[in-house]
Amino acid sequence: MLATFAHEWPQKLLDELAQFGRYGLQFNQPLAPYTSFRIGGPAEMLLTLHRIENLINALDLLHRHRAPFLILGGGSNVLIRDEGVAGLVLLNQCREVRWPEGAPPLVRAESGAPLAQLARASLGRGLAGLEWAVSVPGTVGGAVVGNAGAHGQCTADSLRRIRLWRNGEVVEMAAHELAFDYRTSMLKRRLAGSSRPWVVLEALFQLQPDPTREAQKRAEAYIAHRRRTQPVNKSAGSIFKNPPGDYAGRLIEAAGLKGLTIGGACVSKKHANFIINLGDATAADVLALMTRIQEEVLRRFGVRLEPEIQII
Numbered sequence: 001m002l003a004t005f006a007h008e009w010p011q012k013l014l015d016e017l018a019q020f021g022r023y024g025l026q027f028n029q030p031l032a033p034y035t036s037f038r039i040g041g042p043a044e045m046l047l048t049l050h051r052i053e054n055l056i057n058a059l060d061l062l063h064r065h066r067a068p069f070l071i072l073g074g075g076s077n078v079l080i081r082d083e084g085v086a087g088l089v090l091l092n093q094c095r096e097v098r099w100p101e102g103a104p105p106l107v108r109a110e111s112g113a114p115l116a117q118l119a120r121a122s123l124g125r126g127l128a129g130l131e132w133a134v135s136v137p138g139t140v141g142g143a144v145v146g147n148a149g150a151h152g153q154c155t156a157d158s159l160r161r162i163r164l165w166r167n168g169e170v171v172e173m174a175a176h177e178l179a180f181d182y183r184t185s186m187l188k189r190r191l192a193g194s195s196r197p198w199v200v201l202e203a204l205f206q207l208q209p210d211p212t213r214e215a216q217k218r219a220e221a222y223i224a225h226r227r228r229t230q231p232v233n234k235s236a237g238s239i240f241k242n243p244p245g246d247y248a249g250r251l252i253e254a255a256g257l258k259g260l261t262i263g264g265a266c267v268s269k270k271h272a273n274f275i276i277n278l279g280d281a282t283a284a285d286v287l288a289l290m291t292r293i294q295e296e297v298l299r300r301f302g303v304r305l306e307p308e309i310q311i312i
């Protein structure tokens with residue numbers, strides 16, 4: 001679980017921060033619209049960044065004031081509590097993508113770029129390597145932190161380097177330094193409980209030429225598979241991690257929990273590891289449903305399901 005902590009916010013700091021935001025500094029701003037679940041209370045303060053220099057400047061300023069913050073990308077792997085976030089949320093909308101000339105083919109994407117759009121753009125250029133991500137929501141930064149993956153591939157497979165903001169300095173890190181594992185990285189492990197995270201600024205991916213357009217065909221198959229197997233309702237994707245050697249969805253289904261509803265939150269009938277927002281779900285509904293699922297799966301199968309989403 002992530003937390004932001006009470007902090008003194010001098011007016012001068014707020015005024016300076018406001019200069020970096022696309023819409024200035026917004027107060028008491030609902031966060032639900034910035035999440036794929038469409039759930040969650042307001043941010044005490046929200047700063048939307050769409051230029052990487054502004055993101056770095058804001059981070060440096062926060063660092064100098066030892067001020068805590070939370071960084072949000074596409075909001076597709078989080079559940080924000082109904083109380084909202086006390087403090088500052090940085091919303092990363094830095095989306096520039098560059099395609100350096102030469103071989104091997106590379107793409108350099110700012111961390112707020114939507115991953116699925118990057119995957120589609122790569123395919124459009126006849127390049128393979130990110131096709132697994134054609135329908136994975138969220139940003140490049142979120143994908144790096146959580147080593148997003150699907151269909152047997154993951155972010156770590158094609159990532160070469162990142163540019164990272166870390167305690168007031170910008171550093172380059174090679175992919176192998178990020179200690180990737182199943183849906184995690186050293187950055188994600190650091191996040192737990194931290195109110196001053198390290199921030200992915202940019203990622204460099206290495207792709208492969210795909211003259212026969214096999215990757216495009218794979219992408220189409222992945223999209224069709226998702227349409228068949230996943231709900232289209234508002235959700236945060238898989239709620240629980242797959243336990244070693246098994247699938248969370250299989251266990252939840254076998255426990256007879258498909259369709260179980262608490263308030264506006266429901267275990268999807270299409271994919272049991274998805275909790276869907278029927279329209280008016282609160283974070284409390286989702287948390288109660290998660291607890292029910294964990295208790296039932298533990299009781300029936302002796303397996304402790306761990307949340308895949310981050311509860312903020």
Ligand SMILES: Cc1cc2nc3c(=O)[nH]c(=O)nc-3n(C[C@H](O)[C@H](O)[C@H](O)COP(=O)(O)OP(=O)(O)OC[C@H]3O[C@@H](n4cnc5c(N)ncnc54)[C@H](O)[C@@H]3O)c2cc1C
Nearest residue numbers: 073074075076077138139141142143148149199200236237
């Ligand atoms: C319908 C659906 C399907 C999904 N399918 C998949 C799937 O197939 N595979 C998969 O892996 N995931 C899947 N997900 C989950 C989600 O798409 C991924 O976890 C995604 O990578 C999250 O990115 P984000 O930008 O939305 O991160 P957010 O939800 O915004 O943030 C997640 C965490 O990363 C941190 N963070 C975000 N950006 C940065 C940054 N630039 N620097 C440092 N920290 C940062 C945040 O503080 C937070 O702790 C799915 C989600 C949905 C809703």
